[in-house]
Amino acid sequence: MSVDVAILSLRENDLQVLLVRRGAAPFKGKWAIPGGFVKPDETLQAAAVRELEEETGVRDVYVEQLYTFGDPGRDPRGRVITVAYFALVPAHAAREPRGGDDAAEARWWSMYQLPDLAFDHAEILEYALQRLRNKLEYTAVGFQLLPAEFTLSELQTAYEIVLGEQLDKRNFRRRILEAKVIRETRKYREGVGGRPAKLYRYREERRGGCFRKRAVWQAEVNAIEYRQR
Amino acid sequence: MSVDVAILSLRENDLQVLLVRRGAAPFKGKWAIPGGFVKPDETLQAAAVRELEEETGVRDVYVEQLYTFGDPGRDPRGRVITVAYFALVPAHAAREPRGGDDAAEARWWSMYQLPDLAFDHAEILEYALQRLRNKLEYTAVGFQLLPAEFTLSELQTAYEIVLGEQLDKRNFRRRILEAKVIRETRKYREGVGGRPAKLYRYREERRGGCFRKRAVWQAEVNAIEYRQR
DNA sequence: TAAATAGTGTCTCTTAGACAATATTAT
DNA sequence: ATAATATTGTCTAAGAGACACTATTTA
Incomplete structure (x- = not known):
């Protein structure tokens, strides 16, 4: 076994x-x-x-x-x-x-x-x-691939790499923010050459949150894994 | 094991x-x-x-x-x-x-x-x-609980029993028919005391069909099971 | 000032859900 | 006629996707 x-x-x-x-x-x-x-x-x-x-x-x-x-x-x-x-x-x-x-x-x-x-x-x-x-679409698992603090662009890039397709920046941000699974910090990612980006953190307490709103999957999908963590 | x-x-x-x-x-x-x-x-x-x-x-x-x-x-x-x-x-x-x-x-x-x-x-x-x-919501698995021919009312009752909630008759029928996973037969269920109901059959060839339209799950969810059938 | 990256709003289409009246049969 | 079951359509609200410009920083 x-x-x-x-x-x-x-x-x-x-x-x-x-x-x-x-x-x-x-x-x-x-x-x-x-x-x-x-x-x-x-x-x-x-x-x-x-x-x-x-x-x-x-x-x-x-x-x-x-x-x-x-x-x-x-x-x-x-x-x-x-x-x-x-x-x-x-x-x-x-x-x-x-x-x-x-x-x-x-x-x-x-x-x-x-x-x-x-x-x-x-x-x-x-x-x-x-x-x-x-x-990735139905749960808030994407953050597990990023460090604790990340910019929205970094998060979007992570989604794009995994999904294998380009995402619209405005739609992506709207959906992520409406899901309320991340929160702003007061820090910025600076020195990348361009306008500094706000850093965000995953909100552990809203783990059930979901990228797609019309999803019913959290219940099952997370049930057993989290029980065994 | x-x-x-x-x-x-x-x-x-x-x-x-x-x-x-x-x-x-x-x-x-x-x-x-x-x-x-x-x-x-x-x-x-x-x-x-x-x-x-x-x-x-x-x-x-x-x-x-x-x-x-x-x-x-x-x-x-x-x-x-x-x-x-x-x-x-x-x-x-x-x-x-x-x-x-x-x-x-x-x-x-x-x-x-x-x-x-x-x-x-x-x-x-x-x-x-x-x-x-x-x-039940994301794939066409509900038919597996019914005989080969069934009425829409029987199908709805099956869904209600499994989901544990009442469903609206008109919305249910619309969704099932739009999913195109069943087809009419020329037969009717008669003698139940009331207007006879049309009998339907599951359309095996449209197995991927899905009750909820905004679902992306068929791919994974059916992949391995069907491979092993 | 040019280049790079961050950030923002509106419109349309589709889907989901709420909702009630008519049609057909047996008794 | 009445009881039982089958069948049908519209309106509204929410979410998803398409789409382009302004803001802030560094070199």
């Missing part, structure tokens, strides 16, 4: 995922999402969080169960069922990747230009991207 | 779930959702379908993976991780429940008046109901 974690982050103006190169068969030399076996006394979520911290050094980030993959043929060694999670790591929060205990190679890859992947990990990442895109 | 299946059906003008009474410890005498271990060579979905058929005799119904529960304390016998599924059985399709191989008692219970449940099965059913309600 294993967990695999798709660790996503915004890097280099791109949505990237942390992959490790397998040092042993099967799929030796291929890239894979980090994973490992669940210890006897930890929850599945705890196992995912542990993997995440081993790879990135970060704790207390957004982690959500994605789907459980268990087709008999997915691992040539025999029946291995894996619970896939995805994690959102704020920009610049992760340390430089180093291999795990087995000194394997590890690096970030663009979600939009992936290498050949081991096992069914391509399917897992495809599903993770779909889930993230949906949740 | 086990699968548990929340088998839901419309019965007696109510949303009901099939439960079995446990004949052995732990939780002996308590009610539980049917489940069992995954065989070495079957997919998780196949195991869920097998459980479903053992309990109800039906095949080829809607089955969807719900969530994987694996807290170390959830089974007193030790670490048991279970993948929860839910299944939608059309009204009157299931045979009368009988026990499984262990001759245990089995019966339908209202989702709105459940007995004390074994393990974390109360949590699983709570989550199943949330998921079903959400999918």
